[in-house]
Amino acid sequence: MRNGGLAARPAPAPPRPTVTSRVLDIIGAFTPDRPALTITQIARRAGLPLSTAHRLVGELTCWGALERDGTGLYRIGLRLWEVGALARGPVLREAAMPFLEDLYEATHENVHLAVLDGLDVVYIERISARDAVHVFSRVAGRWPAHATGVGLAMLAHADPELQERAIAGPLRGFTPRTITTGPELRRVLAEVRRTGAAVSDGQVETFAMSVGAPVFGPDDTVVAAVAIVVPASGWEARSLVPVVRAAARGISRALGAPRALRRPESARREG
Amino acid sequence: MRNGGLAARPAPAPPRPTVTSRVLDIIGAFTPDRPALTITQIARRAGLPLSTAHRLVGELTCWGALERDGTGLYRIGLRLWEVGALARGPVLREAAMPFLEDLYEATHENVHLAVLDGLDVVYIERISARDAVHVFSRVAGRWPAHATGVGLAMLAHADPELQERAIAGPLRGFTPRTITTGPELRRVLAEVRRTGAAVSDGQVETFAMSVGAPVFGPDDTVVAAVAIVVPASGWEARSLVPVVRAAARGISRALGAPRALRRPESARREG
Numbered sequence: 001m002r003n004g005g006l007a008a009r010p011a012p013a014p015p016r017p018t019v020t021s022r023v024l025d026i027i028g029a030f031t032p033d034r035p036a037l038t039i040t041q042i043a044r045r046a047g048l049p050l051s052t053a054h055r056l057v058g059e060l061t062c063w064g065a066l067e068r069d070g071t072g073l074y075r076i077g078l079r080l081w082e083v084g085a086l087a088r089g090p091v092l093r094e095a096a097m098p099f100l101e102d103l104y105e106a107t108h109e110n111v112h113l114a115v116l117d118g119l120d121v122v123y124i125e126r127i128s129a130r131d132a133v134h135v136f137s138r139v140a141g142r143w144p145a146h147a148t149g150v151g152l153a154m155l156a157h158a159d160p161e162l163q164e165r166a167i168a169g170p171l172r173g174f175t176p177r178t179i180t181t182g183p184e185l186r187r188v189l190a191e192v193r194r195t196g197a198a199v200s201d202g203q204v205e206t207f208a209m210s211v212g213a214p215v216f217g218p219d220d221t222v223v224a225a226v227a228i229v230v231p232a233s234g235w236e237a238r239s240l241v242p243v244v245r246a247a248a249r250g251i252s253r254a255l256g257a258p259r260a261l262r263r264p265e266s267a268r269r270e271g
Numbered sequence: 272m273r274n275g276g277l278a279a280r281p282a283p284a285p286p287r288p289t290v291t292s293r294v295l296d297i298i299g300a301f302t303p304d305r306p307a308l309t310i311t312q313i314a315r316r317a318g319l320p321l322s323t324a325h326r327l328v329g330e331l332t333c334w335g336a337l338e339r340d341g342t343g344l345y346r347i348g349l350r351l352w353e354v355g356a357l358a359r360g361p362v363l364r365e366a367a368m369p370f371l372e373d374l375y376e377a378t379h380e381n382v383h384l385a386v387l388d389g390l391d392v393v394y395i396e397r398i399s400a401r402d403a404v405h406v407f408s409r410v411a412g413r414w415p416a417h418a419t420g421v422g423l424a425m426l427a428h429a430d431p432e433l434q435e436r437a438i439a440g441p442l443r444g445f446t447p448r449t450i451t452t453g454p455e456l457r458r459v460l461a462e463v464r465r466t467g468a469a470v471s472d473g474q475v476e477t478f479a480m481s482v483g484a485p486v487f488g489p490d491d492t493v494v495a496a497v498a499i500v501v502p503a504s505g506w507e508a509r510s511l512v513p514v515v516r517a518a519a520r521g522i523s524r525a526l527g528a529p530r531a532l533r534r535p536e537s538a539r540r541e542g
Contacts, residue, residue, distance in 0.1 A: 019290035020330040027354055028334075035357040059291040063299075067359070076357040078388050083298055084355030085411030086306040086347040088338070094410070098400065101375070117349050129369065139365065140356030 019056075022048060026056055027065065027076070032138065036073040089115050089124040092224050096215070096251045100127055103228060103247040107240070110229040112210070114150035116158060116222075117142070119166050121151040124224070143204070146171050146185055147178050149212030150225035152198035153248075156189040157214045157222035163189060177202040196245050198225075199237040207232050211240040213248035216257035226251065290327075293319060297327055298336065298347070303409065307344040360386045360395040363495050367486070367522045371398055374499060374518040378511070381500040383481070385421040387429060387493075388413070390437050392422040395495070417442050417456055418449050420481030421496035423469035424519075427460040428485045428493035434460060448473040467516050469496075470508040478503050482511040484519035487528035497522065 017025075029037060029045035037045070043053035057074065060066045064079030084090070096113050104111045104127045113125040120142045145151025146166055155166055167182040167189075179185050192198040200210040212227035226248050228240050252260035288296075300308060300316035308316070314324035328345065331337040335350030355361070367384050375382045375398045384396040391413045416422025417437055426437055438453040438460075450456050463469040471481040483498035497519050499511050523531035 018330060020294050020327055021334075023291050023294050024330075024334045024336065027336075030354060030357050032357065035362065056291055059289060060295075063292075063295045065295065065298075075359060076354055078358050078360055078386070078393055080351065081355035081358040081360055082393065082411045082413075083301060083347055084352035086301050086303065087349050087352040088346060089349055089352055090410070091306065097398070101398065101400070104372070105376075115349070122349055122353065127368070127372065129372070139361070140353045142353075 022046065022052065023056060023060070026053065026060065027080070030074075030076050032141070036069070036075050038073060042074060088223075089122060092215075092255075093124050095254045096125070096224070096226070099247045099250045099254070100125060100226065102250075103226065103243065104129075106243045107228055107230060109231075112150055112212075112227045112229060113224060114148075114154070114227075115224045116145060116151070116154045116162075119145050119162070121145050121148055121154070121225075123150075144172055147174055147200060147203045149198045149200040149210030149227040149229070151212075152188060152192055152200060153212035153214045153225035153227070154222050156192035156198065157216075174204050175202055175206050177206070179203065195241070197241040198227075199241075201237065202232050209235060209237060211237050211244050213241075213244045215248050215255070216252040216259055218256040218258075220257055220259050223255070224251070293317065293323065294327055294331065297324065297331065298351070301345075301347050303412070307340070307346050309344060313345060359494075360393060363486075363526075364395050366525045367396070367495070367497070370518045370521045370525070371396060371497065373521075374497065374514060375400075377514045378499055378501060380502075383421055383483075383498045383500060384495060385419075385425075385498075386495045387416060387422070387425045387433075390416050390433070392416050392419055392425070392496075394421075414475070415443055418445055418471060418474050420469045420471040420483030420498040420500070422483075423459060423463055423471060424483035424485045424496040424498070425493050427463035427469065428487075445475050446473055446477050448477065450474065466512070468512040469498075470512075472508065473503050480506060480508060482508050482515050484512075484515045486519050487523040487526070487530055489527040489529075491528055491530050494526070495522070 025046040025048070026042055029042050039053060039057060040050065042057060043050045046053060057066060061068055061074070064077045066074050067077040068074050092115065093113060100111050100113060108129045111127040112123060114121040114123050123139055123141050126139050143151065145155050155163055167185050169182055171180045171185060173180045179188055196213060198212045202209065208229055209232040210227045210229045212225045214222045215224040215226060217223035226244060228244055230240070249260050296317035296319070297313055300313050310324060310328060311321065313328060314321045317324060328337060332339055335348045337345050338348040339345050363386065364384060371382050371384055379400045382398040383394060385392040385394050394410055394412050397410050414422070416426050426434055438456050440453055442451045442456060444451045450459060467484060469483045473480065479500055480503040481498045481500045483496045485493045486495040486497060488494035497515060499515055501511070520531050
């Protein structure tokens with residue numbers, strides 16, 4: 001003991017990593033920029049002795065969670081992807097897909113479906129024309145919610161507690177037009193609730209504009225959002241709002257959201 | 272010891288399940304027909320004591336491999352889906368998507384992208400119109416390769432050893448038209464290589480026809496297949512072959528397959 005005193009207790013040892021955490025560290029070693037790894041790279045990235053990595057990777061490969069290709073590199077296995085398809089995002093995607101197709105045909109640009117995970121959006125689906133405006137998003141990629149059309153559409157209808165957490169910041173800026181202050185975000189979220197659509201114009205990349213609308217589930221809580229992403233010049237957000245809202249409403253109805261089965265407010269106003 | 276003899280050794284104990292296998296059993300407890308489970312159901316399906324299941328599910332939930340919803344049910348978590356997106360199928364999908372869109376617009380029926388896993392096809396992508404002919408397939412679903420257009424297209428170009436394994440059978444029948452004998456499968460695979468396309472007409476469901484073509488990777492081995500699935504009546508396979516082959520070739524070219532960069536044989540013949 002460091003000070004030799006009778007009353008002193010040894011500093012608590014750091015918790016010993018469990019086998020479960022080691023298995024998850026191995027799976028987590030694979031990332032979008034490093035999707036194929038040697039066993040040595042896996043061991044290093046997971047912080048494991050090579051022998052331990054060998055044994056665990058063997059078990060994971062046997063089950064199909066990892067696959068070894070002809071060159072000896074390991075990748076995430078098809079079986080893990082099959083299991084991953086049971087998560088809430090991809091399940092939702094099945095219901096949404098026909099509406100996303102319709103939305104795609106309306107502009108032949110980019111269409112997004114995303115869900116909220118904390119203060120991030122996770123992109124579940126993207127349909128893009130080969131010559132569409134370039135977008136940062138990637139299926140299974142993440143992005144801060146406050147900067148994107150899908151994110152603002154979901155935040156505006158999220159738990160008040162989550163909204164306050166977003167408003168409290170910090171709010172990272174990506175372009176001079178990104179929302180970076182709490183009061184501004186609060187104002188925009190109110191606007192999204194009023195209009196039923198969220199516009200992110202040049203807030204992620206200056207040349208792209210996204211128009212998103214929220215999707216609701218069977219208990220009328222927000223479960224996802226859809227968006228069209230187009231070049232910032234040449235499109236009017238106003239002209240895209242109705243088609244995006246219609247797609248979001250169609251998906252909500254397919255999911256059995258009570259609010260989507262009622263007559264739309266805009267129809268009452270406009271009718 | 273059971274027989275008390277000195278020479279007798281105890282029967283080898285069954286290998287004690289490792290923690291890794293327990294973690295994988297928990298993940299594997301979730302299936303397409305049971306995507307949401309209580310902790311008790313997880314324990315039962317994984318064959319684990321409740322206390323063990325509790326501890327492991329806690330670790331998995333903390334990492335994001337599982338998620339607990341408002342009603343206390345567990346599902347596969349978004350993070351596992353994000354990691355699964357790094358598998359060979361979904362990575363391929365990104366390159367294929369624009370071509371699948373083109374293919375979808377040619378018929379407005381069903382479009383499939385699949386990879387081979389042993390003698391099964393695994394569906395990576397499906398684009399379907401709301402009113403398309405009903406198809407059995409599901410994204411991340413499996414089906415025996417010998418019955419489907421995508422499966423025949425891939426088998427025809429697979430390792431000779433894998434082809435022989437398929438030909439050796441057994442070949443399960445789904446309709447009176449399913450290929451169920453080795454010689455018939457061998458003949459069909461040769462035909463697929465000759466024509467560059469595979470037709471599965473009423474072999475999975477009598478009312479559906481699938482026309483598939485193989486996709487090749489940078490080392491010119493088959494890595495996937497695309498197919499159009501239409502109602503068996505009202506469509507001529509012959510009329511669909513060129514568009515399916517063109518899409519498969521486009522994807523192969525995008526993947527950098529040398530054979531897709533050469534002038535197509537049919538162009539030489541037809542030109």
